[in-house]
Amino acid sequence: MAFIDHIVLNGLLVISAVTAIQLKFDDALTAQRGLGWPHSLQVTVGHEALMKLAINLENQESCEVVTPTGVMFNIASPPNDRFELWEGGCSLKVKKIEPNDTGRWRLTAKGDNTKIMGWTALHVREDTPTPSPPTITLPDGENEVKVDLSTEDNSYCLVAKPFSDSALVPGHCTVTLDRTTRAVQGKWDVLLGVPGKVSEVPLKRQVVVEAERLDFGYIHESSTNKLHLYCNILHSEKNITFCRFQRTSLPYGFNVVDGLSDGSHSYYGKGFLRRECGITIEKPSLDDSGTWRCTVGLKMWVGNQVREQPPMQALISVAASSRISRFYNDSADNKSNTVFVQENRMLTVSCRADASLKYCWFQHPNGSQFTPVQLVNEEQPFWYTGEGLAAGQCGITFRHVTHQESGLWRCHMGRKGQFGVEVTEDIQVRVTGALAANKKEVAASKGGTLTLYCHTANGNRPLDYCRFLSPSFVGINIDSSVTKENAILDRFFFTPGRSIDAGDCSLTIVNIQEDDIGNWTCAAVVNDEATESSDTIRVYLSTKPAPRYQAGVIGASVGAAVLILILVGFVLYKRGFIMLPLRRDQNNPPPSDAFSLQRMSTVTSTSRSSQSSSEFGQDLGPKRA
């Protein structure tokens, strides 16, 4: 009380002084502002404004109000019911605030020949319903991301993210996320504390987290007979450096540049600047249906330098439409499905699909499962190899291979955007020496012809020489210069079309005789190996007279496996589970084998012709990812 008295006293002193000079200096009133409480007040339309003089006159006789428009009244007899006394002393309550209430409200208290005055500046805020705010899009996987939740000048906010606790943010409503992930997606509930309003303003913000990705697909414009393929980059800051399209079955592609055309192939899209990459093919032919690969080159700012980034790829399956009537011919499947690998070397097992993959994994011959992961360190026992799942490629490389890895591997592929049974592919792995026989057992018939074929493991490596040892211990030194015309002993020559430079050690025997039945050895020094490598092949007498071909154990089993797979595939396809043909390809092209190739391509073409029905085209139908 003593304190208040002191203020009152001071106030009186000040006021009396001011009263004396009031007539001379109009702006002396500003000195009185200090007695108006609050000095400044924000009120939303429809709310109430409360104001008073900060001190009370002990013997107050009157309390007068001057509105911003100059209307003067005594609070004891207000002109209408919007105004009333708020507290004791000299105070005012204004109800149902309207926009024209903005301005200075003056209060004057009189009593005992003294007068105290003060004013309050009132700012009326429109009660605009917050327009539904736009969706907030955040880049995926970024650190320290600032999210602005409100544009209002709120004094605090309460933010509830999905699946997490609420957080009170003082001042401007901004939250910083340590890392953006899809877990923060959804509706964020925000409560804002805004000036001029007692109740908090609720706000819902939709937050989506978008990863950089390719939007790919194709459009066949039948009216103009044009085929448009596109691969556009979404949610990225990167710029396109090049744009390439390739039919996966062809060795060449198309370099597509905005504004460039060769008459039949031209750029499609809104420009590289808009991060659009596409190709238009005029009058597409049968050859243009099938699987296309698009590759988009990218660059971005790293610090203050522009750096090339790994390209993004996708596979687009173009169905044969009525105009592009039949399904395509694919002769790319011209590879045997056996991998030959030398012990302790790296083993790569791979497979591919005609569509982008979401994931893939491998089943080891002993039943264990391996999912390829990115290579990050030197000690890692296995890792992913290939051009990326988006390009439909799956491969796994093991650092050290042992004999345990011999056997039938199965690759399982989960396609992007398509749920159902995984596509599988079988790969035979043989862990051998540096030189390995393609078939360990070969059937022969007297007077017939056969081929003994050995090849380097781990791909094509040149041989220093090639030799064979017959069951009757006749040694034969041979290379591709020995042909049918100059055959050794008129019966032994190097298999045409093969070469020791490509790692082939291959002997063709015509007019087979009794002496040829038994164990043969092929041997060679493989380039950069210290010792000679060899393998044996058992030639046995076939009970069938002069077979047209010799079925090797592996060839037959692979052939049968492929046939079963295709039958299963066909059944599943008929039931609508499988949409695409199986394809086989190796990173390590294994030695090809005349017989099994022929078998495989026969089987393959059977399956192809079933795929070429129009039904199949529908199954492949237009896809937009």
Ligand SMILES: *[C@@H]1O[C@H](CO)[C@@H](O)[C@H](O)[C@H]1NC(C)=O
């Ligand atoms: C203020 O505006 C209201 C309508 O919004 C009107 O009825 C009232 O007369 C106005 N008051 C003055 C003082 O102009």
Ligand SMILES: *[C@@H]1O[C@H](CO)[C@@H](O)[C@H](O)[C@H]1NC(C)=O
């Ligand atoms: C990408 O293009 C935009 C517009 O031309 C440019 O401002 C930006 O610097 C470019 N970024 C890179 C990495 O080239």
Ligand SMILES: *[C@@H]1O[C@H](CO)[C@@H](O)[C@H](O)[C@H]1NC(C)=O
């Ligand atoms: C498919 O290939 C075969 C042989 O390679 C050929 O005879 C046939 O005409 C081709 N079909 C089409 C539609 O290109």
Ligand SMILES: *[C@@H]1O[C@H](CO)[C@@H](O)[C@H](O)[C@H]1NC(C)=O
């Ligand atoms: C398969 O490959 C062999 C040799 O690499 C080649 O001669 C043959 O033409 C190919 N077959 C097909 C159908 O492409």
Ligand SMILES: *[C@@H]1O[C@H](CO)[C@@H](O)[C@H](O)[C@H]1NC(C)=O
């Ligand atoms: C299968 O082989 C892998 C690799 O050699 C090995 O790590 C795993 O333990 C084996 N699993 C079984 C069940 O033998």
Ligand SMILES: *[C@@H]1O[C@H](CO)[C@@H](O)[C@H](O)[C@H]1NC(C)=O
């Ligand atoms: C041929 O080799 C096999 C093993 O590869 C062996 O079991 C068989 O006894 C051999 N035959 C002859 C005649 O040496």
